[in-house]
Amino acid sequence: MTQFILDRKFLFLLVPYLILYIVAARNPLMWDTIQFASDQPSWYYDHNFRYFLLPDYCDSGHPPTFALYLASVWKVLGKSLWVCHTAMLPFVFMIVFQAVKLGDRIFPEDKKKAFLCSLLLLSEAVLITQTSLVSPDILVIAFFLYTLNAILGRSALHTTIAATLLGLFSMRTMMVSMGLFLFALSYNWAQVSKDRKPLFRYLLQQVLPFVPGGLIAMAYFGYHYAVKGWIGLNPQGPWAGGYQHWAGVGGFLRNLVVLAWRLVDIGKIGMVLVFGIMLLSWAMGRIRFATVTQKKMAQNLLVLFLALLAVLALPLCLYDSLLVHRYIMPFTISVSLLAIYLLLNSQVKAKNGIVIAVVLIQLSGHFWNYPRQYSQGWDGTLAHLPFFSLRAEFKQYMADHDIPKSEVATAFSLIKSDRIIDLKGDTTGYKDVYKDSTEYIWYSNVSNTMNKTVDYYFKNWQVIKYEKKGHVEMALFKRK
Known part of the structure; x- marks a missing residue:
């Protein structure tokens, strides 16, 4: 052997x-x-x-x-x-x-x-x-x-x-x-x-x-x-x-x-x-x-x-x-x-x-990449790797601008607390975009679940931060 x-x-x-x-x-x-x-x-x-x-x-x-x-x-x-x-x-x-x-x-x-x-x-x-x-x-x-x-x-x-x-x-x-x-x-x-x-x-x-x-x-x-x-x-x-x-x-x-x-x-x-x-x-x-x-x-x-x-x-x-x-x-x-x-x-x-x-x-x-409205197997492609640095960047942006988690709604892969996703830090998670009414919406195409509805937020909410690295998109919306 x-x-x-x-x-x-x-x-x-x-x-x-x-x-x-x-x-x-x-x-x-x-x-x-x-x-x-x-x-x-x-x-x-x-x-x-x-x-x-x-x-x-x-x-x-x-x-x-x-x-x-x-x-x-x-x-x-x-x-x-x-x-x-x-x-x-x-x-x-x-x-x-x-x-x-x-x-x-x-x-x-x-x-x-x-x-x-x-x-x-x-x-x-x-x-x-x-x-x-x-x-x-x-x-x-x-x-x-x-x-x-x-x-x-x-x-x-x-x-x-x-x-x-x-x-x-x-x-x-x-x-x-x-x-x-x-x-x-x-x-x-x-x-x-x-x-x-x-x-x-x-x-x-x-x-x-x-x-x-x-x-x-x-x-x-x-x-x-x-x-x-x-x-x-x-x-x-x-x-x-x-x-x-x-x-x-x-x-x-x-x-x-x-x-x-x-x-x-x-x-x-x-x-x-x-x-x-x-x-x-x-x-x-x-x-x-x-x-x-x-x-x-x-x-x-x-x-x-x-x-x-x-x-x-x-x-x-x-x-x-x-x-x-x-x-x-x-x-x-x-x-x-x-x-x-x-x-x-x-x-x-x-x-x-x-x-x-x-x-x-x-x-x-x-x-390989698909239009935004189509779900993608992100856990089957290394194209997802920029997601981690973008997540850290957006978390820092929200901290720097005093945006509390209680006012941010998001979905799968972003919604859990740092203690769950990073195995350390804050135990507070974000709100559920499908259940809670909040001042801010945090979106990433890696989450897939929001891809079919995110155009509504681009049209009707204010985009206060948007970044794209490779195929990974991330945006933070605020109510107009």
Whole structure:
């Protein structure tokens, strides 16, 4: 393992992530990380782990493993933004480590192809951006890749450990575990004979590594239901609207279009085009694999794609407002794996150049921007980085001009107090722009929720401060 860590591929691919860590190590919390990395762990930290279940105001229904981890780190190293970001660093290392290992497992015969595979996985904009945040999805992807590698390595021990870790974080990761189980059934199928008795033993052998994680999840949800009377869907939580309303047939079809857009958004369009063209070429018999092993690997990666489509991506289309970029990262990884495997085993010329082009297109996702009235996946692009300096600038402006928080209304990502977002300072938050009448309105397009109504304020309120850095806008309005 030490030799692998010192491998030049690993070090080369790790360096950009380390640079990003240095840049972002003291950035405040934003978007969903405000709840997952502040509200929830603060409950455990402030109450010294006296209670196991979270209070309803910040209970998202998922197992609180991430919150417990962060609160434990705070107890040892202190509660600060730097500690939060540093607590993510081991799992960033793990993502790079497992991505490099995955390339070697899928392309054991060719080091260049293995490197290109790892490069493609690690250059995806949403993944890069998530590693700059204090996000539970960093751990999710680390354990997803670990489980996938354990299955490819046919290690029952590592599959058990990895699948158990994967099952500790959220309902989505449990869905991902089911997809990986189906992949394991396919990948190891060559080892079983066709008679009934070995088949039963085979099925039992494949399911056993996933049992501990399933039992832990069942125990948690059972206890949670016994105490609170609900499982998974918090009727009083901030995201209740997204989970409580079925999309219906029309909404499901509309969400399929949204899912398709999420797959090509933020720079992924190049990878999806390669995926579609290569899959069509394979179906038409234009891809001829050099060995039976390569053909079986392609078939197994197709199973992984279909499994995650069925158990992760499509179920999210059943509800309103759940097709978030970070939610489908395991699925998009399966798309990338199948796309690059088919491409590098095809007879297409300039394959290396195509991969590099796709990588560059993925990186271009950090520069994608939409008109103001359209919501944007800011936690999937580094274009959000100027938001932090603008927030600090506007807070200082309001302090210098004696504008009290009680007279400022705003929305998501700005509304919480400094103690929640910066983990220090004032405990007073701002007013809710949708509920409270105030003298001032504080807007940023990163908040998304105000983007469709902000034109009204530009037209009817006085703009006393406006700044734009990169794609990030921020404005302070005053009643005329």
